[in-house]
Every structure is written in C-alpha cells, then in structure tokens.
Amino acid sequence: MKKRKWIAFGLAAVLALAVTACGAKLTGVALPEETLKLTVGGTAVLEPDFSYDGEAPAEGPEVTWTSADEAVATVDETGTVTGVAAGETTVTAAVGELSATRTVVVNIATETLTVEDMSLHMADGAAQASVTVEPAELADQLTFKTGDAAIATVDESGNVTPVKEGHTSLLVLAPDGTRAKAMITVWSGPKELTLTAEKNEVTVGGTVAVTAADETGAAVDAATLTWASSDEGVATVDETGTVTVVSAGEVTITAETAYEVAGSVTLTGKEAAKSSGSGSSGSSSSGGGSTAAPTEDAPEGWGTHGWFYVDVDTTAFDLQNQLRSAVGAPALAWDDSLASIAQSRCEDIAVDFSHNGAQTRGENIAVGYADAASVIAAWQGSSGHYQNMISTGYTRGAIAHMYDGDGCHYWVAVFE
Numbered sequence: 100m101k102k103r104k105w106i107a108f109g110l111a112a113v114l115a116l117a118v119t120a121c122g123a124k125l126t127g128v129a130l131p132e133e134t135l136k137l138t139v140g141g142t143a144v145l146e147p148d149f150s151y152d153g154e155a156p157a158e159g160p161e162v163t164w165t166s167a168d169e170a171v172a173t174v175d176e177t178g179t180v181t182g183v184a185a186g187e188t189t190v191t192a193a194v195g196e197l198s199a200t201r202t203v204v205v206n207i208a209t210e211t212l213t214v215e216d217m218s219l220h221m222a223d224g225a226a227q228a229s230v231t232v233e234p235a236e237l238a239d240q241l242t243f244k245t246g247d248a249a250i251a252t253v254d255e256s257g258n259v260t261p262v263k264e265g266h267t268s269l270l271v272l273a274p275d276g277t278r279a280k281a282m283i284t285v286w287s288g289p290k291e292l293t294l295t296a297e298k299n300e301v302t303v304g305g306t307v308a309v310t311a312a313d314e315t316g317a318a319v320d321a322a323t324l325t326w327a328s329s330d331e332g333v334a335t336v337d338e339t340g341t342v343t344v345v346s347a348g349e350v351t352i353t354a355e356t357a358y359e360v361a362g363s364v365t366l367t368g369k370e371a372a373k374s375s376g377s378g379s380s381g382s383s384s385s386g387g388g389s390t391a392a393p394t395e396d397a398p399e400g401w402g403t404h405g406w407f408y409v410d411v412d413t414t415a416f417d418l419q420n421q422l423r424s425a426v427g428a429p430a431l432a433w434d435d436s437l438a439s440i441a442q443s444r445c446e447d448i449a450v451d452f453s454h455n456g457a458q459t460r461g462e463n464i465a466v467g468y469a470d471a472a473s474v475i476a477a478w479q480g481s482s483g484h485y486q487n488m489i490s491t492g493y494t495r496g497a498i499a500h501m502y503d504g505d506g507c508h509y510w511v512a513v514f515e
Contacts, residue, residue: 123153125160128194130201135190137172137182138208138275145178147192147199163193172203182206207234209277214269219251219261221287228257230271230279242272251283261285288323289313292362294340294354298433300367301334301344302414302471309340309364311354324354333368344368409445409501411438412510415471416498419488419512422479426489431496437513441499444511449501461487461496461514466507471500474510487514 127150135143149159164174168188174180180190182205189200211233219226232238243253246268253259253269262285269281291314301307311319321340328336329351334344336352344350347368355361413433420430440458447456448464463484468474478484487493493514501509 123151123155125194125197126150126152128162128192128197128199130190130192130199132201134202134204135180136275137180137203137205139182139184139205140208141182141205143180145174145180145190145192145201147178149194160194165191165193166203167191171205206240206274207237209237209273209275210234212271212273212277212279214271214279214281216282216284217259217269218284218286219259220290221261221264221285223261225258225260228253228259228269228271228281230257232273237273240274244270244272245283246270250285259283286358288356288358289319289360292319292324292354292356292360294352294362294364296342296352296364296366298413299365300369300411300413301342302412303344303346303368303370305414305417306341306343307366307413309336309342309352309354311340311362319356321354324356327353327355329353334366342366408503409442409499411442412471412498412500415475415500415510415512416496418471418475419496419498422475422485423489428489428491429494431493431514434495434497434515437495437515438497438499441497441511441513442501444513445499445501445509448511449503449507449509459513459515461490461493463487463510463512463514465510468510469508478512487512490514 129148129150130145135145137143145164147162149155162178164176164178166172166174166180166188167190168186169183171184171186171188172180172182172190174190178192180203185205185207187202187204190203191198191200209232211231213231215229217226217228228243230238230241232241241257243255243257245251245253245259247265249262250265250267251259251261251269257271259269264285264287266285267283269283271279293312294309295312296309297307311321311324313319322338324340326336326338326340328334328342330348331345333346333348333350334342334352336342340354342352344366345368347370349365349367351363351365353361353363416431416433423430437459444456444458444462444464448466452464452466454462454464463478465474465477468477478488495515496513498510498512
C-alpha cells in the first residue's frame with residue numbers, strides 16, 4: 100500500500116513538470132537575406148529572428164553558430180562574424196533541426212582610392228581613367244560608372260569614351276564601398292591655335308588682319324574666338340581679328356577658343372614719316388620689309404642731300420589695297436623681299452628719277468609727296484599709275500618711302 104502511494108506521487112510530479120514546460124513551440128530560424136560585407140579584420144554581429152506557434156518566450160533559444168570556411172570568416176558563440184581573408188563563405192545559425200544561413204563576403208580594406216579629372220577631345224576616342232588604388236590587388240576589382248552616358252560612357256576596365264560635348268562625372272567604387280569621383284570634360288575644336296598677321300609692323304592709324312589656324316593648318320573662324328590685346332594703348336583688336344594700331348610700340352594679340360586653347364602674335368606699331376612737300380611721279384609696267392636706320396652718309400651722287408631715312412610704308416600699302424577693293428580686285432599680299440627692292444629703288448631714284456633700274460614687273464615712283472595719302476592720290480590721278488595699282492595681274496607688292504636732310508621725299512611702289 101505504501102508502494103502504490105509513492106508511485107502515484109511520482110507520476111503527479113512528472114505531470115506537473117510537463118505542464119510547466121508547455122508553451123509556444125519554435126517553428127523557424129531566419130537570418131537577413133542580403134549579403135554581409137566585411138573587410139579583412141572587420142566584425143559584425145548576426146541576430147537571428149525566431150518564429151513560434153504561440154507567444155514568444157522572454158528568452159530566445161540557444162543557437163549553434165558555424166562558418167562554412169573559417170579561412171574566409173569565423174563566427175563565435177555570440178554570432179560575431181570576423182573577416183579573415185578575401186573571399187566568400189556562409190554562416191549558419193542552428194537550433195536543433197532548424198537553421199538559417201547568410202552569405203558573407205570579405206573584402207580587402209581600401210587604403211587609398213583616387214581618380215584624376217579627364218579632358219577628352221571628341222576626335223581622340225576612348226581614354227583610360229587614371230586611378231590610384233592601394234592595396235594594388237584591388238585594381239581589377241573596381242567598378243566604374245559615369246554620371247551621364249549621353250556625355251561619356253565607361254566600360255568595366257575604366258576606358259572612358261566621349262559621346263558629345265559637355266561635362267559629367269566619373270565614379271570609381273572599390274569592393275569595400277570606398278569611392279572616388281572625378282570630372283569628365285568632353286570638348287572639340289582646335290587643339291592648337293596659331294595666329295598669323297598680314298604684316299608684323301604697322302604704321303600708326305593702320306590696320307592689319309590676324310588669322311587663326313588649328314594644328315592641321317586649317318583656318319579657324321575668327322568669330323568663334325575671344326580676342327584680346329596686351330596693350331590697347333598701342334593696338335585694339337575686334338571680334339574678326341582686325342587689329343588697329345593707335346600708337347607706336349609693341350603689342351601681343353591673343354585669341355582663345357571656348358576650351359581655353361590660345362595662340363598669340365606680336366606686332367609693332369610705328370610712327371608714320373613726317374614732313375611736307377609736293378612733287379611728281381612716274382610709273383612703269385616693265386618689269387613688312389626691313390628698315391634702314393638714318394645715316395650721315397648719302398649715296399654717291401647725292402651732292403648736298405645730307406642724311407636720309409628710308410623705310411617701308413604700310414599705310415600707303417593699305418590705302419592702295421582699299422583702291423583695289425573698290426574696283427573688285429583682290430588685295431595685294433605684302434612681300435618682304437619686294438619691300439627690300441622698293442627701299443633700294445628709293446635710293447636709286449634720288450640720283451636718277453627714272454625706271455632705269457626697275458627690278459619688278461610693275462613699278463610706281465614719285466618725288467615730293469609728304470605723306471601716304473597724297474602720293475596715293477597722285478598715282479590714282481594718273482592712268483598709268485592707277486592701272487598698276489588696281490591690276491589683277493599682280494598679287495604681291497610693297498611700298499617704300501625715303502626722305503633726306505633737304506626735306507625731299509621719294510616713293511617707290513613695286514608689283515609682282
């Protein structure tokens with residue numbers, strides 16, 4: 100009888116314990132689906148979610164943690180994952196027969212990542228982005244992207260291809276999330292700019308055209324350039340590249356494209372010859388420059404002429420081209436070699452006022468006219484001289500002016 104009571108008492112105790120243990124049953128274990136990214140040496144704590152068929156208990160169940168490849172990442176009993184080496188593995192959280200896994204990617208930490216701004220000409224095609232990354236083994240793991248593919252595109256190797264003119268950005272991304280950004284400028288037009296003046300010495304009050312050419316020698320439209328003078332007290336320049344000399348001196352004329360490609364040319368403004376007088380002229384159809392300084396020695400046969408000064412005269416040359424333009428004839432090109440001949444002929448006609456020493460196909464001579472306007476007007480009033488000045492058979496020329504200590508003025512225009 101006593102034995103039965105003991106058995107009954109034991110059964111009741113077991114039943115009581117079973118009731119106490121009863122509650123919500125664990126039905127699932129879950130980890131986030133997105134990949135966990137770590138750097139070598141970096142850590143992260145995983146916290147699984149538990150599902151129950153009833154009200155969840157105050158404390159979660161005990162979890163067993165494992166890593167599929169501890170050479171890539173380890174995990175301890177608290178769910179703390181530590182990156183060991185670059186690679187990919189999975190970490191598992193298990194409770195009894197229930198479990199969940201999460202992919203872990205370990206990357207090498209980026210120490211340095213920079214990318215240089217790029218300037219791409221439309222005609223040059225693709226160019227490699229200049230990237231600096233440390234450690235160096237990350238170089239083939241970078242990701243590239245442009246901000247606007249309508250301006251420029253980039254491939255997986257960092258080759259950037261220009262599409263149209265404009266500006267956009269270049270983004271470089273390392274595996275650990277480190278990023279670098281640069282500016283891409285896509286442009287067109289001249290890569291080099293060369294300026295050339297019709298002549299480099301211009302008399303005060305005269306004008307000269309400056310033209311521009313690109314690296315191939317092709318003409319560049321002056322209206323597309325921004326023009327500037329280094330000293331507007333010496334010369335000004337307009338939007339067409341036409342320079343007006345306002346005083347004697349040296350000046351630099353510069354032109355620049357919209358993309359800051361610039362070229363320049365240096366000009367010298369010089370005073371026009373000053374004196375007075377009147378005289379006669381002659382013409383012949385038979386047949387910038389250097390400057391001779393004043394000298395005390397007159398040419399042989401000059402008698403009492405004393406010192407003399409001979410120089411080219413671009414003001415007269417410009418006035419002559421204006422006459423040609425008025426009748427539809429193309430402008431003569433200034434020729435320095437012809438200018439030297441014209442200066443030499445000035446000395447000749449001071450001794451022998453004739454065309455005996457003419458060296459060119461065409462020649463106008465005059466004596467006594469004090470300035471460019473008066474000698475051009477005199478030649479214009481004479482049919483022979485005028486025909487020389489406007490003839491379309493000539494393409495090159497020069498004019499020289501000489502005056503001496505006696506106040507005499509000599510002019511020679513030559514034509515080829």
